[in-house]
Amino acid sequence: MERVLTIAGSAAQGSAGIQADLKTFQEQEVYGMSVITATVANQSRVDKGIFIRPIEEIEAQFYASIEMVGVDAVKTGMLFSAEIIEKVSHLIAENPVSYIIVDPVMIGKMGSQLLADDAIETLQAKLIPKATIITPNRLEAAKLLDKKVPETIEELKDDAKALYQYGPEYVFIKGGSIDNQATDVLFDGNSLHLFQTDLVNTIHTSGAGCSFAACLTAEFAKGHNVYRAIETSKQFVYQAIKHAIFFGNGIGSVQHAANRLYREENG
């Protein structure tokens, strides 16, 4: 069984972060492991909602997975600080993994700051050049490029090409709603590819980005090419959003098991 590792934040509510990744890995039938960088706990009872883990703890978790199990593909999500990004970049450089999926998460659906302002440069300079693929949404793409948010397919394409200059093998920008379709763009170094699926009219999409990148990580680990991995992951997230679960507070969760539970609808 393919072995995949997520290096990300724990999202106590269960929709995003480590929880989304491990649920998605299980659905995609790969062996999931985790390095927890931080804990995000959105609630109204306790003042603090974000707790960052010590570097030593992050390093120990990484070696527990890479030494004791081995890793075919690694995904990074919430890394929060420049210090953590430096450490993770170093660990990956010292312990090569075939596929590195970098999801440059910056702000959570509930508004939590998941990346410190002064950490964007380190992400660009240290981690993105090592990535097989990066998966920013259009806000993250704009932050990484220090320019305005892309709003058209042409602007998404320009930004994908610009991000490629930072050194990843592939750039995939999640454009969100453009032309009434869920519109994404891939630049593979030679050509641009457009991916569009129907939009689901809902605000309950917590975990969508994490689950997309986690599915991509599982599919890369299985040896599938980037185009097939993207198609599978878009379908996974489309079903997960279509069957999202609302618990009565805030933004509801994507349903990570939707592809399995509602497979007959997939056509």
Ligand code: PXL
């Ligand atoms: O959806 C982005 C995200 C990533 N990682 C963690 C999160 C969130 C959103 O809340 O909590 C840990």
